[in-house]
Amino acid sequence: MNKYILGFGNAIEGSINWTWKSICLDVPWYTNYFWGLFVISLLVWLLEIVFPWRKNQSIFRKDFWLDAFYMYFNFFIFSIIISGFYKVIELFFLEFNITVTSLAIFNLDAFPVLGKLLVFFIILDFVQWFTHILLHKLPLLWRFHKIHHSVKEMGFAAHLRYHWMENILYKPLKTIGVMLLGGFEPEQAYIVHFFAIIIGHLNHSNVKITWGPLKYIFNNPVMHLYHHAYTLPEGKYGVNFGISLSIWDYIFKTHYIPESEGKISLGFKGDEKVPSSFFSQLTFGFSKEKQAK
Numbered sequence: 001m002n003k004y005i006l007g008f009g010n011a012i013e014g015s016i017n018w019t020w021k022s023i024c025l026d027v028p029w030y031t032n033y034f035w036g037l038f039v040i041s042l043l044v045w046l047l048e049i050v051f052p053w054r055k056n057q058s059i060f061r062k063d064f065w066l067d068a069f070y071m072y073f074n075f076f077i078f079s080i081i082i083s084g085f086y087k088v089i090e091l092f093f094l095e096f097n098i099t100v101t102s103l104a105i106f107n108l109d110a111f112p113v114l115g116k117l118l119v120f121f122i123i124l125d126f127v128q129w130f131t132h133i134l135l136h137k138l139p140l141l142w143r144f145h146k147i148h149h150s151v152k153e154m155g156f157a158a159h160l161r162y163h164w165m166e167n168i169l170y171k172p173l174k175t176i177g178v179m180l181l182g183g184f185e186p187e188q189a190y191i192v193h194f195f196a197i198i199i200g201h202l203n204h205s206n207v208k209i210t211w212g213p214l215k216y217i218f219n220n221p222v223m224h225l226y227h228h229a230y231t232l233p234e235g236k237y238g239v240n241f242g243i244s245l246s247i248w249d250y251i252f253k254t255h256y257i258p259e260s261e262g263k264i265s266l267g268f269k270g271d272e273k274v275p276s277s278f279f280s281q282l283t284f285g286f287s288k289e290k291q292a293k
Contacts, residue, residue: 011087067157
């Protein structure tokens with residue numbers, strides 16, 4: 001038991017120290033996600049200001065500051081809190097000799113660096129795409145995903161506005177994805193992570209980007225806006241589930257882009273029942289009676 005308590009404490013302390021070092025610019029720039037997130041957010045926000053798609057939308061759109069806080073809460077504060085629990089789970093599995101290499105089905109040792117990064121990116125993106133579908137299809141998970149879909153005006157910061165319970169689901173499934181690679185996470189994985197942040201911010205931004213022919217590979221703001229549409233095609237529980245890549249939606253026929261004007265209502269039926277304050281949203285989803293249908 002002492003091993004678990006010690007592991008829990010060390011993991012949280014390590015996460016706090018790394019975050020503080022990041023804030024103080026005491027870590028390599030390419031692994032500094034704190035200021036990296038800030039710079040990416042600032043650049044995409046400037047794109048929204050200079051090249052607004054929906055010109056009637058304010059620079060400080062509805063829930064701008066709430067979503068900005070969500071970015072740092074989900075990316076750093078909650079990650080610190082949950083790091084201790086993941087360490088305990090890791091130690092528990094080690095008791096049964098289950099390690100990150102136990103589920104390995106790929107051997108990437110012979111791949112060049114770019115090949116390793118590409119496989120790493122594709123597998124993690126597919127895992128997230130599949131998880132995203134579950135968030136929409138399973139009523140229990142949809143309860144929490146409603147927080148993300150309660151956005152009424154789209155902007156870059158909406159990218160990381162999601163209920164903390166989604167962290168509980170996404171991270172283990174992403175870990176399984178890494179385990180399939182033999183526990184492999186390339187040394188240059190920061191390239192993949194920063195690329196995913198950039199694409200995610202752009203997808204939620206008030207900028208009209210379609211990528212031309214590359215739209216069949218990469219997700220884009222037009223495509224993702226329809227993922228947040230209030231009115232979905234009849235019989236659909238969701239469309240355009242892509243995270244960084246759109247190719248999964250085209251392969252599995254979940255794509256839907258009827259036009260590109262961007263003048264649509266966002267949200268879902270019953271979204272007025274979602275509380276407006278951050279602290280009220282923390283507990284949203286646990287009481288079935290309070291849920292928007």
